[in-house]
Amino acid sequence: MQILEAASQLVDVTDSAALLLVVEQRLDWSRLRDLLGTRTVLIASDDESHLVGVADHGMSRIMIDVTGLPVHERLTQALLECVAEDKIGPESQVVAAYSGFEAGTVDSVSVLRLTEHL
Numbered sequence: 547m548q549i550l551e552a553a554s555q556l557v558d559v560t561d562s563a564a565l566l567l568v569v570e571q572r573l574d575w576s577r578l579r580d581l582l583g584t585r586t587v588l589i590a591s592d593d594e595s596h597l598v599g600v601a602d603h604g605m606s607r608i609m610i611d612v613t614g615l616p617v618h619e620r621l622t623q624a625l626l627e628c629v630a631e632d633k634i635g636p637e638s639q640v641v642a643a644y645s646g647f648e649a650g651t652v653d654s655v656s657v658l659r660l661t662e663h664l
Contacts, residue, residue: 547581553643553655554582560641560657563634564588567652568610568624568644572596579603588633588640590624606633617646617654625660637661 550567557565564586567578572595578587589600590608597607608627612620621642628634639659646654 547577549652549655550578550581550643553641554585556641556655556657557585560639562641562657563638564628564640566590566608566621566624566628566640566642566658568620568642569596569652570645570650572598575599575603575605579605586633588624588628590627606631608633617644620644621656621658625658629660634660 553565565582566588568590570591587605588608589597589605590610591597592610592612594609600607608624608631610620610623610627612623621644629636634640637660639657642656642658643652644654645651
């Protein structure tokens with residue numbers, strides 16, 4: 547959870563609109579909400595079962611169809627869905643946490659300005 551702690555702090559430091567977490571498995575949503583406090587959190591996955599319980603903890607669920615796509619395209623699809631569902635504005639900045647190197651492990655964090663990525 548250290549990477550998520552760092553991502554959470556980065557949301558504040560960069561004055562980002564939200565934390566986008568792209569997951570490949572179900573997490574402990576209660577623990578995650580406690581860690582992230584009142585920040586806006588968007589949880590994206592291509593598997594409905596990974597998102598069970600997200601809304602119960604005040605976070606938004608984002609379904610994405612990204613099976614087999616590279617990381618960059620997964621993030622782009624997640625951002626597009628967030629904008630399409632009015633979770634963030636089209637000119638927002640978000641902090642994204644995702645699995646960039648090791649499958650199933652959130653090991654990467656990026657600050658993304660939507661005007662530069664969409």
